[in-house]
Amino acid sequence: MEPRPFTLAAFAVGTTLLLLMLLQVGARLTGSRRSLAKDLGEGNPAQRLLRVGQVLTAFLIAAAAVKSCVLGVLLRHDLVWTAASSVIALVLTTAAGEAGIRLLLRGRLTAEIERGNVAAGLAAGAHWVAVGVITSRSISGTGIHDLGISLVFFVLAQATLNGFVTLFRALTTYDDAEQIAGENLAAALSYAGVVLSIALVVAHAVDGEFTGWTSSLRGYGMVLIAIIAFYPVRQLFVQSLLLRAPLKLRGGPIDHGIALERSVGLGVLEATTYLATALSITHLA
Numbered sequence: 001m002e003p004r005p006f007t008l009a010a011f012a013v014g015t016t017l018l019l020l021m022l023l024q025v026g027a028r029l030t031g032s033r034r035s036l037a038k039d040l041g042e043g044n045p046a047q048r049l050l051r052v053g054q055v056l057t058a059f060l061i062a063a064a065a066v067k068s069c070v071l072g073v074l075l076r077h078d079l080v081w082t083a084a085s086s087v088i089a090l091v092l093t094t095a096a097g098e099a100g101i102r103l104l105l106r107g108r109l110t111a112e113i114e115r116g117n118v119a120a121g122l123a124a125g126a127h128w129v130a131v132g133v134i135t136s137r138s139i140s141g142t143g144i145h146d147l148g149i150s151l152v153f154f155v156l157a158q159a160t161l162n163g164f165v166t167l168f169r170a171l172t173t174y175d176d177a178e179q180i181a182g183e184n185l186a187a188a189l190s191y192a193g194v195v196l197s198i199a200l201v202v203a204h205a206v207d208g209e210f211t212g213w214t215s216s217l218r219g220y221g222m223v224l225i226a227i228i229a230f231y232p233v234r235q236l237f238v239q240s241l242l243l244r245a246p247l248k249l250r251g252g253p254i255d256h257g258i259a260l261e262r263s264v265g266l267g268v269l270e271a272t273t274y275l276a277t278a279l280s281i282t283h284l285a
Contacts, residue, residue, distance in 0.1 A: 011078070049118065051125075058090065064137065064139075089135045096131045100127055127195050134203045165194060186262045186267035187259065189268055189271050194274055196278075197278035200275075202227075204223060239252050
């Protein structure tokens with residue numbers, strides 16, 4: 001029995017409101033001196049960017065939970081599992097988002113956001129959304145067994161995201177953390193493009209029906225191979241063809257323009273290229 005559109009809409013609204021309230025509570029539990037509403041209404045631009053990323057994540061998780069848990073057969077079952085799935089996903093996203101930001105952008109980021117560093121707010125907000133995109137695809141199911149499998153793939157997917165982002169950013173000649181802490185918006189745009197694009201591919205890889213550990217992990221790995229395409233696209237298509245620079249395996253005008261010239265245009269171009277590549281991969285893989 002397919003759930004009615006009105007039922008899905010009601011569950012979506014209720015689940016989203018639940019998660020937004022939990023975000024308010026979570027801000028207090030994590031030691032923030034300001035509430036979600038306070039940051040969105042009166043916070044500095046960096047705080048607002050981070051909070052917008054968190055709000056967008058709540059919407060993504062709510063929609064995914066409703067889609068996977070509302071079956072339209074038994075109302076109590078749908079309520080329990082939609083609430084449980086969405087709350088677990090939000091808790092995991094909060095933990096993974098905070099840990100990932102500290103790991104990849106170092107512990108200075110929180111202080112930079114409080115100071116009003118827009119580049120830091122953009123990078124943190126984008127990382128939150130990236131984690132949320134993956135979580136919304138990996139946490140699903142209407143039973144303990146399904147939830148257990150989801151948790152395994154969630155851990156695998158988050159480790160994959162952090163690993164690929166760390167590896168990819170190591171290929172640039174500048175330090176992302178230092179540049180973002182120095183209020184370099186171009187570097188933050190580049191980072192946002194990388195983390196969101198990798199998250200889209202990882203989320204696509206982890207999505208789908210579980211068909212057994214061997215086949216599911218093999219399919220997951222095959223999709224991830226496509227992430228390797230990001231770097232040649234950056235160095236060959238953007239740097240050599242669009243910018244007409246000599247082909248180089250590392251460095252070049254993109255790194256120079258972002259780190260030294262702080263070119264927002266180059267940051268947007270790089271981020272857009274990554275996102276376009278990720279969307280192509282998810283459509284073709």
